Amino acid sequence: MNKLLICVLALLLFINCKQNANAQEAAATGKFNLNFEKNDLNETLPDNWLQWGKFDVKKDSVAHAGKFAGKVNSGSEKGAFSSIAYKIPANYEGKSIRLEGYMKTENVVGYSGLLLRVDGNGKSLVFDNMAKQKIQGTNDWKKYSITLAYPEEAEIIYVAGLVSGEGTAWFDDFVVTIDGKDIQTLKERKPKVFKARLDTIFDKGSNIKFPVLNKENSTNLELLGKVWGFLKYYHPEVGKGNYNWDYELFRVLPTYLKVENAVERNQVLIGWIEKLGKVDICKTCDATKEDAFLKPDMAWIDAAGFNTILKEKLTYIYKNRFQGKHYYIKPAKNIGNPDFINEQAYKEMEYPDAGFRLLALYRYWNMIHYFFPYKYLSDKDWNTTLKEYVPKFVDAKSELDYELATVQIIGDVQDTHAGLWGNDDKMEAMFGENQAPFKAKFIENKLVVIKYYNPEYEEVSKLKVGDIITHIDGKTVETLKKDVYKYHTASNETVKDRSIASTVLRSPKTEITIDYISNGKTKKHNLTLYKRKSLKLYGVDTTAKCYKMLAGNIGYVTLENIKDEDISEIKKMFKNTKGIIIDIRNYPSTFVPFKLGSYFVSKPTSFVKFTEMNVQNPGEFNFLEGPKIPNETETYAGKLVVLVNEQSQSQSEYTAMAFRAGDNTTIVGSTTAGADGNVTFIYLPGGLRTAISGLGIYYPNGGETQRIGIIPDVEVKPTIKGIQQGKDEVLEKAIEIIRKEE
Structure with a gap:
């Protein structure tokens, strides 16, 4: 080999080594500790990494590169889950986000994987944890990746390595890119500051004191809720995000609650509208299409008893309504159903005060009024619903009362997708965390045992598949069904029965008395109940052939x-x-x-x-x-x-x-x-x-x-x-x- 070629190869080798060294140095000194190497702040975890789940998570010297990796060891407990996670502010723009990383596994039963989640507006916007890939067993270091659409409203990026089930996994050398550019070096955007987000004055409570409700002030509160929702979705200044519309309600309520007649009521509403600022003539606001399947329902404006000035102001706002990207509503990406954004859930308020409870009613009623495509199919006229529920929400004496009022108005929508699916702990406690070990179904108008969730409980539970349950704790099944009927949301009666059949077999107690008919004979049995989380209520054998x-x-x-x-x-x-x-x-x-x-x-x-x-x-x-x-x-x-x-x-x-x-x-x-x-x-x-x-x-x-x-x-x-x-x-x-x- 001639000397020139040797020199060239040596130079190329030097350049390559230098580039690798620079890359490693950049990773080590990057603003995010995604290679797990920074370990100055905590003896157990790499710097700024968090533990999600209940089992062993720590740094470990079994690394893909460098000195350290993240280690996750999950236990054998049913439903075990643990992960090592990292939180990144989503101060970036782009269309796609990608997480790459290395993973090594040992004796994983369940699955392990990388996790990528982007949150915004108080909820998860996009998410993948590689569950569908079913990575199990023992595997040496291998590179994996997740790619997701990057949401415009992204606020926080979470990356993690996880084990669901039993086993151990190591994670190392994570790289996050947005549109192919490494987040370590990506220029941060200046987040747009909406005035609505700067308004925090009522974060601790509304401080609203309501008078005793009667027919007159309940009607006034009904009309306020309809005007509030109308302005929320149509007024340009609200649509721009210039007002925290939740808190504007609390600003107008003290004055509004003092009105003594329709004249005073109308004046307060007119003054409120005028304070929002001038509404310019809209040159791009199209009229509702003649062949639209559903059209905006503004009949309530004429029926409200408003004076001419107030009617004209509302009509003018509608004709010159907000156009563009609305602060509170947008179409879901690639689908078109409504996506309610910038709606605070106020999770820290376990039992919201009366002002916030009224806000919940207003928020929900208007979301349904303007954005539920099936509102017209409900048996009840939605325009009458708001007034009916004002006292139920305002006068709710406990967290349970508030949850029950909420689930009842949700039930009026008559949509099986509706229901309370989160933080309804008091209602869940009322129904009970314990469940019969079998599934029952209403067949021929009778409650019939159709299968056991856990077959091992069949012998001790006495009831057999096909037995008919007639009484529970001395009450007839028909009576129990009537007792819980209004708390079950469903599109039709068949699905009501589906849900109620499960609920009547729940209890806070660990034992209930069952009267039943088996082989034509009437029997009684003290039935042991089991923790719902211990039963295979929704189990599907994913290993079986379909x-x-x-x-x-x-x-x-x-x-x-x-x-x-x-x-x-x-x-x-x-x-x-x-x-x-x-x-x-x-x-x-x-x-x-x-x-x-x-x-x-x-x-x-x-x-x-x-x-x-x-x-x-x-x-x-x-x-x-x-x-x-x-x-x-x-x-x-x-x-x-x-x-x-x-x-x-x-x-x-x-x-x-x-x-x-x-x-x-x-x-x-x-x-x-x-x-x-x-x-x-x-x-x-x-x-x-x-x-x-x-x-x-x-x-x-x-x-x-x-x-x-x-x-x-x-x-x-x-x-x-x-x-x-x-x-x-x-x-x-x-x-x-x-x-x-x-």
């Missing part, structure tokens, strides 16, 4: 544990069968309407259309054409039978609609949950969380699914006799339908 061949050359698929990789095998295995049964009496583990639905259509086929809100004109909803199911080169020639019941909800219903569009499909079973459409979450004072079906879902001909559900072509419901004999009568009917083709 498909099998039934007798008579019939394929069977359940969607509760289907995986993407199963779909090609299903098509191959069932290609020449007489029929395929797809069971959606569950919630699909994978989204399959197009990947599997394409096997059953001979041409591109429409199966759905949507209604979408117009965020520039709150209250307006318009139809959008939905996607089509693409066809494959070869269409399945046999008969498709789809099984549904009240457990089929949301994605299950959407999937059933897609399969119904097939060339030779029959839907068998009973009415579904009637809650179709992407979920929109709502946060209320006291940390309460609820939701609505945020996107209107319809058949291509305009046929409705909300509340109605997916109506089967052939209705089959389980019978008590069938349950006692261990039959699946819905599945049997599906097999019979396919065999008729012989």
